[in-house]
Amino acid sequence: QVQLVESGGGLVQAGGSLRLSCAASGLTFTNYAMGWFRQAPGKEREFVAVISWAGSMTYYEDSVKGRFTISRDNDKNAVYLQMNSLKPEDTGVYYCAATYVPYGLGCGKHCEYDYWGQGTQVSVSS
Numbered sequence: 001q002v003q004l005v006e007s008g009g010g011l012v013q014a015g016g017s018l019r020l021s022c023a024a025s026g027l028t029f030t031n032y033a034m035g036w037f038r039q040a041p042g043k044e045r046e047f048v049a050v051i052s053w054a055g056s057m058t059y060y061e062d063s064v065k066g067r068f069t070i071s072r073d074n075d076k077n078a079v080y081l082q083m084n085s086l087k088p089e090d091t092g093v094y095y096c097a098a099t100y101v102p103y104g105l106g107c108g109k110h111c112e113y114d115y116w117g118q119g120t121q122v123s124v125s126s
Contacts, residue, residue, distance in 0.1 A: 002026040009120030020081040022096030033101040034079040040092040052105040093119040
């Protein structure tokens with residue numbers, strides 16, 4: 001059974017930083033690109049970032065470029081999202097997701113995801 005478990009969310013002041021983690025189990029981690037999404041209150045879930053299976057390719061939503069960094073550790077079956085210079089508009093539930101892409105990352109920002117975590121809350125106060 002595939003499980004994706006996020007952690008690291010919390011309450012932070014604007015300008016602060018958080019590092020989200022996602023632990024994956026029940027899948028061959030190196031066959032999957034990993035993504036982060038978020039959903040703000042009253043809004044649809046939106047793409048934040050994705051990283052290829054080898055970590056060599058990444059894509060970001062425009063509003064987080066230069067502030068957020070996605071990374072992965074294939075030895076630990078984990079993916080991370082380092083979030084710096086946080087803004088109140090970054091508030092939301094952050095989800096980790098896995099998409100079966102064993103070669104490259106041709107789908108870029110538009111992959112279809114096979115598995116999702118339960119999410120972790122990030123709240124940024126002004």
